[in-house]
Amino acid sequence: MPQKPRESVVPGIVGNSPAIRAMLALLGPAASRDVPVCIEGESGTGKELVARAIHDRSSRRNRIFTAVNCAALPENLVESELFGCARGAFTGADRDREGLIEATAGGTLFLDEIGEMAPQAQAKLLRFLQEGEFRRVGETTNRKADVRVIAATNRRLEESVDAGSFRDDLYYRITVIEIPVPPLRDRGGDILILAGHFLARERELHGGGxxxxxxxxxxxxLSHDWPGNVRELQNAVRTAHALAGDGxxxxxxxxxxxxxxxxxxxPKRGTFNEELNSFRRDLIERTLAGTAGNQSRAAKELGLSRQALAYQIRELGILVRRGG
Structure with a gap:
């Protein structure tokens, strides 16, 4: 039976493995200091959950938390989505519109997959982080907004910097605090705890099962390597609960x-003594088969006295067959 689901010291984050405890140790400093944070981890590890945990423990906890996936924004619209636009700035801009930064004033803006952000948008984000100022697309007037930025990436941003696809100055600006989120394969002790947590959630949502x-x-x-991480495990449990029906x-x-x-x-695992006896029985039977049932020769090969081997044969109930 799965272990009883245990939340960590941070509500919503389930698990108590050394890997997750090491990550959680960084959340306190990240929450108490109003500086940019970069969360790094594979897809499906729960980076947004970590970002929300930081926000919920910070001085901005009572203000808005806005999440946006940079990879999902078309390159030609990412600037207007983040910074807003003036009427007539581009085809389809039929009115002045605020962007996510203005809409998140006083709160936290979570930029997921920041490594996918277009270069021009990177430059504008850098200026905002440095000066607290930005311009809507199509405007020449500077605007101000008090917004904390938490970024996340599923790639090694250092490699993107080396490749020239991500600005090094922006990289240093957003990584004041870096928080690595461990993949599920490094959280072996949490797998059954998480599975039990997700199963309990499905039972609650669907009234049993x-x-x-x-x-x-x-x-x-426990043996699966979980390339999709926690998201894959959650979906697997959701499927299993649905297919199990009323079972x-x-x-x-x-x-x-x-x-x-x-x-x-x-096969079902036995106790230590059962497994040990099974090993002893198999070893003696194979040795006796190799000596055509000659117990003296078998004892010599096994490094036992003739009397000790005879005792083992009786204790383990081994049937000795002599060769013809």
Whole structure:
């Protein structure tokens, strides 16, 4: 059965592995200092959740939190989305419009996948971070806004800087505090805790359903490398809960195909003594087979006395067959 879901010291972030504790240790300083933060982690690791945790513990907690995915914004619209635009600034700009920075005044702006931001927008963002000023597209008047910026990336921004696709001055400006979010494969102790958390959430949302995982499912969850990280695990549990229907246990058959196809059913593990006896029995039986049942020769090969081998044979219930 999955371990009881445990939230960390930060509400909403589930787990207690060394990797997640190391990350959480950085949230306090990040929340208490009103400076830019850069969160780095693979897709699906929960970077926005970390950003929200910082915001919720900061002095801006009662103000707006706005999240935008830079990769989802068309290159020709990213500036107007962030900084706003004046009427007539471009085709379709039929009115003055504020951007996300103005709309988030006093709060926190979360720029996910900042490494995908267009170069011209990078320059305007740098100026805003340095001076607290910006201009709407099509305007010549400077505007001010009090907004904290938290950025996130699923790539190594240093490599983007070296490649010339990301400004080095902006990189240094947004990485006053850097927070790496560990991939799920480095959070082995959290996998069943997270799975239990997501299963409990599905039961709450849908009024019941499967309450636990079969042991073979737990084994598979622990052995999978989770390239999609926490998001992949959450979706897998959502699928399993739906397919399990009114059943009380999630089995292999309820998992998504990508997990089910790679499932290797493992035999039920025994106790330490059971596993040890199984190993001893197998070793003695193989040695006896190799000596055609001659116990004196088998004892010599095993480094045992004849009497000790005879005792092991009786204790383990081994049937000795002599060769013809």
């Amino acid at each position: 499967a309450a636990r995982f079969a042991e073979e499912v737990e084994d598979l969850l 009380s246990v999630v089995t292999i058959e309820h998992l998504p195909p990508r997990l089910r196809e790679g499932a290797v059913r493992k």
